[in-house]
Amino acid sequence: MKKLALLATALAMVTTGSAFAADLRVKALKAPPPPAFDPWDIAFGAGIMSDYIFRGVTQSNHNPSVTAYFEPRYNVNKDLQLYIGTSASSISFPNRAAAEVDIYGGIRPTFGMFAFDFGVWGYLYPGGSCFGSQGTLAQGNCGTSLDNSQGAIGLPINGNFAKKDASFFEAYAKLNIAINDQWTVGFNEYYSPNFLNLGAWGNYASITAKWTAPSTTFGASGVGMYVSGEFGRQWLGTSDIFYGIAGDPLYANGIKEPSYNTWNLGVGFTYKVFTLDLRYYDTDLSKGNCNAFTSDFSATNSSPGFVTPINGGANAATAFGSNWCSAAGVAKLSVDLTAMSNLK
Template structure:
C-alpha cells in the first residue's frame, strides 16, 4: 500500500510539473499586444517669404526688381501615412498691367505617396482683385473712364484664372531627387487662351557634414519647362488679328543654390526664357515698355519691347513651418 501511495504521489507531481511547464511555455511565447502611439492626422503648414523678384514661369509678376512679399496657410489631413488631403490660401504682392492690388490664391488637392514616389494632384485658383480695365470703353464694358496704357498695351480688369495640376517627385536617396509637373488652364490669365505648362525639376542636397554641427544645410536645384499658349479673345486683338492673337509658346529655365537653417531658407536663383522682347510685350501687356521700338513681331505691331521675360537673378528668404513639428 505504501508503494502505491508513493507511486501515485509521484505521478501526480509529474503531471503538475508538466502542466506548469506547458503553461510556462505558453506564456513565454505569447506575443505582447503592440503599443499604438497616439496619432493626430491633422497638421497645418504655413510660412512667409520676401524676394527681390516674383517670377512665375520665367515671367516677372512684380515689375522686375520691385520685389515682393508672400505668405501661405495650408491645413492638411492625413488619411493614412501615405495619403494626405490639403487645402490652402496664399497671397503675394504684385505689379500687374491692370493695377491689381495683390495676388490672392486658393488651392486644394491630394498627395499620395508610393515608396520613393510622391504624387500631388490638385486645383489652383489665381485671383487678382482690385484691377482696372485699360482699353477703349467699348472693350471695357462701356466704362467711359477706360483708357489704353500709354504704350498702347491693353489689360482686362479681371485677370483671374484657374488650373488643374499633377506633380511627381521621386527621391532616389538622401541627396538626389527628380520631379515632373503638368498644369492646364482653359483660360490662362483670363486672356481667352488655353495654357499648358510642363516641366522637369531636379535637386541635389549636400551632405550635412559639409557644415559640421552648425545645423546649416545646402542644395542645388533647377527646372526646365515649356509653356504652350493658345489664341486670345478679341480684347487683345490687333488690326491684323482682330479676333485675337496666337501667343508665342516659350521655354523657361532656372537654376539656383539654397541654404537652410532650421525653418529658414535663403535661395539664390537665375531665371530666363527664350521669349523675344516683342512677343513678351504682347503676352504680358507690360505697362513699363516704351511706347515705340524695334521689337516688331506678328502679334506685336507697335514694336514695343518688354524685359519682363528676360534673364534675371532672384534672392528669396523664406520661413516654412508645420504645427506638428515646429509648434509642439
C-alpha cells in the same frame, strides 16, 4: 541538519530570485503604448523676395514682393494626404492689381520613392482696372462684356490693353521621385482652359532636379544646402477679341499667344525653419512677343527690332518691347513651419 538548513536557504533564495527575474522580464515587455495617430497637420510660412517670377515672367515689375501661405492637411495614413490651402503675394500687374490671392486643394499619394500630387489651383487678382480703347475699337474695348468691367480708365502710353480681371484656374499633376537621400527629380503638368483670362488655353510642363548636400557638409552648424533647377515649356492658344489687332487679317479676332521655354537654376541654404534661395531665371521670349503676351504697362521704348506679327505688325511706332520675360536674379528669404512638428 546544518547542511539541510543551508540547502533549504539556498533553494529559497534561488526560487525568490527566479520569481523576481521573471517579474522583471514581464515588466520589461510592457512597453508604453504608442502615441495616438494624429491625422491633422498645418503648414504655413512667409517670405520676402527681390522679384516675383512665375514661369520666367515677373509678376512684380522686377520689384520686391512679399508672400505668405496657410495649408491645413489631413493624413489618411502615412502614404495618403489631403490638403487645401491659400496664399497671397504682392504683385504689379498690367491691370494695376496689387495682390495675387491663391486658393488650392488636392491629394498627395505616395508609393515608396514616388510622391504624387493632384489638384486644382485658382489664381485671383482683385482690384484690377480695365485699360482699353474706351469704346473706339472692338479690340480692347472696356465698354464690352468681355472683361466684366464698369467703365474704362484709358490707354497706357504704350497702347497695351488689359482686362479688369485676370483671374484663372489650373488643374495640375506632379510626380517627385526620391532617387536617394540626396537626389530628387520631378515632373509637372498644369492645364488651364483660359490662362490669365486671355481667352487662350494654357499648358505648362516641366522637369525639375534637386541635389541636397549631406548633413555633414557644414559640420554641426545645422546649416543645410541644396542645388536645384527646372526646365519648362508654356504652350498657349489664341486670345479672344479683346487682345486682337484691329484691321489685321489674321489677328483681328485675337492673337496667337506666344509659346515659350523657361528655365531656372539656384542654390539654397537652410537653417532650422529658414531658407535663403538664390536663383537665376530666364526665357526665350523676345522683347516684342513678351510685350504682346504680358501687356506690360512699363514698356516705353519702341523699336523696329521689337516688331513681330503679334506686336506692332508693320508699324514700328507701336512695337514696344518688354523686359518682363528677360533674365533675372532673385534672392528669397522664407520661413516654413508645420504646426505638429515645429510648434510642439
